[in-house]
Amino acid sequence: MSPTPTGRLFGNDLVLTRTFRAPAEDVWASLTDPERTARWFGPWKGDAAPGRTVQVQLMQEDGQPWMDFRIDACEAPSRLALSAVDTHGNWELDLVLGESEGVTELRFTQHLADTAGVGEIGPGWEFYLDALVAAREGRPLPRFDDYFPSMKDHFDAQVV
Numbered sequence: 798m799s800p801t802p803t804g805r806l807f808g809n810d811l812v813l814t815r816t817f818r819a820p821a822e823d824v825w826a827s828l829t830d831p832e833r834t835a836r837w838f839g840p841w842k843g844d845a846a847p848g849r850t851v852q853v854q855l856m857q858e859d860g861q862p863w864m865d866f867r868i869d870a871c872e873a874p875s876r877l878a879l880s881a882v883d884t885h886g887n888w889e890l891d892l893v894l895g896e897s898e899g900v901t902e903l904r905f906t907q908h909l910a911d912t913a914g915v916g917e918i919g920p921g922w923e924f925y926l927d928a929l930v931a932a933r934e935g936r937p938l939p940r941f942d943d944y945f946p947s948m949k950d951h952f953d954a955q956v957v
Contacts, residue, residue, distance in 0.1 A: 800927060800939065802948040804919045806955035809909045811919060814902055815926050817933065821896035824903060825874035827933055828892055837932035838925055847871050857928070857941065886910065903929075912956045919952035920945040 804813040817824050827833045831840045835856065843851035847870060852863045866888075870878035874894060881888040889908040894901055905926060909915065924944040931938050 920948035
């Protein structure tokens with residue numbers, strides 16, 4: 798059974814959310830601790846501070862390449878903003894955590910320059926965020942083939 802897409806497009810912002818029964822500090826560690834990010838996205842190395850650049854290994858991508866991410870904002874445990882440039886374009890990411898009564902919501906936003914590739918980008922982030930959930934719950938990681946191309950139409954249909 799294919800997972801259900803959850804992402805929504807608001808103008809040029811692609812927004813996805815996930816909810817965790819955990820304090821914000823614990824979810825924050827899953828997003829920022831290199832040993833924990835390695836479980837679902839990839840490890841990172843470097844001097845992690847606002848205005849600095851870290852290298853992140855993209856473990857789920859072909860060849861497991863390393864990519865430079867600039868830390869634009871780091872407000873533990875509530876907001877992490879990152880940016881990167883690669884052959885696919887600019888990546889401006891904003892991860893915001895909000896906690897209420899022991900439940901933390903992650904609001905993941907990618908600020909897109911345009912919406913032309915959202916049908917490919919959206920399924921990728923659905924995959925990675927579901928991998929985060931699986932890693933936190935000790936379950937096997939999902940398979941990317943379950944996300945793309947089956948979710949492409951969901952994202953493409955949101956482009957106006």
